[in-house]
Amino acid sequence: MSEQAITRAAGLSCFQNPKDIKLLGGGITNVNLTVTDEGKQYVVRLGSDIPEHGVMRWNELALSQAAAQAGFSPQVIHHEHGVLVLEFLTATTFTEQDVTNPANLPRIIDLMSRVHHELGRVLTQPVLAFWPYQVNRTYITRLNASGSRHKSLLPDLLAQVKRLEFATGPVDLVIGHNDLLAANILDDGTRLWLIDWEYGGYNSPLFDLAGLASNNGLSEPQERAMLEQYFNAAPDQYWRPYQAMKCASLMRETLWSMTSEIHSELDFDYAQYTSENLDRLTAALSDFANT
Template identity: 50%
Template sequence: MVRGLDCWSGPVEPEPLTGGITNLNFRVTDAGRNFVVRIGEDIPVHQVMRFNEVNAAKAAFKAGISPEIVYARPGVIVARFIEGGGALSADGVRAAGFIERFMPVLKACHREVPKYLRGPVLAFWVFHVLRDYAARLREEGSRHEPKLDGLVARAEELEKAVGKIDLVFGHNDLLPGNIIDDGSRLWLIDWEYSGFNSPLFDLANLASNSEFGEVEERRMLSLYFDGAVDADLWRRYSAMKAASLLRETMWSMVSELHSKIAFDYAAYTLDYLARFDRAYQTFRQL
């Protein structure tokens, strides 16, 4: 399929890229230039609509924080390869100086990308996602069904604690692998879950996926909000952090039933469920 795309100037030899847990990804060299090809259809069970991903990625390129999309058709996205770059690990995200480098990128995502968006764009409200996941898991007889009532009750508690929000355009999937460091600057990739959201979700998502400590979290919040972190902000952020981890947990539960990618979703579910439990207990102590 990748070889046959009509965007190439001649024959190409796609090289599979590892690490993806939703899409199939390939590196292609064409006429001396390198590209990344993402293969993936809409995923309604995860509320992923590829038109939204393409729109967001194009806007993010214009905002200067994501590589250029050079070709797109249903199920296929071709973007320029970031030369000299590599996806970060959790250790890389926790490294000294990362937060200071990344906060301008995140602020650009939230405040600059919307200036370039055109056409329909989705919203991403984690608590709606959680309710939808729970309903689907019940309907499809998931092995996790006995846990769902308790998880939904906790999600409702967390939604109340988050309270009123500001609305920005979020990336909403800040796994370390979606951040690229080319040695001089940071880039964001993979916009499939992007949409209007609270800035607290991206902040919590970044911290929870890379297991920040409280010192790093407070520095991140202080840099983003340009000031001291008061008790109210800390509690609302902590609620969103727990919700972020619950979303990743239930995303994996649904993926256990639906994904055809060769990945150990069962182990991923257990890992994130344990992270959620710890974050929820920390929130309850506030």
């Protein structure tokens, strides 16, 4: 796969004299490479639609272009079927420790607030909605049909989906990123950038906030401070629906990994990733039951 990816990147029409083509770590739904051409460096993302995950590359492209126009993401240099070429940013990729750093967390929350309030204004193409409860029900249905090794867990997870969706209640809609892993946040020393719009689309802002917390291990005081900063209001009124979305985010990541165990051909330990997320989900559901 690596040799095929390098050959594909080298043959793209947007490059004049591609050199130093190297695999770029981090992608677990696609293959990423860096390419140097005419003195400039680029990122090449290779990946087709992934129906089992709801990934549609036309949706990723539309949101990547809009996010670049709004100044939140790197510029889209070229695109064709299964290929997205982006400008390379000289920046540090965040880790979970970077996200929870008190110096960084307020910056990330400010970035998400601006994305939610500004990105939709420059978006001129239809994009998908990402409703986590529909996403999770779909995963559960497909995992049952596929004979997942986790099949015994699915009935209880489906029952939890119903409880969590009811607790979420009415929502406001924004353009969400919907995949706030630490590795999707970059810091160039001056500002933060957001990358990877595979799952972007209309959603409640609570899902991005919950995903940021659940994917990066925020403490409860950090979560409450995050909600207070984002909404400029006391966090208590948002706490229960936020907790429901936090469980939904962790369930989605868990079901995503269960599905990848069956369908993905990438070299990644999905079984271990499933186990880690199941532990986080179990803890979050316990906290939610006590709210």
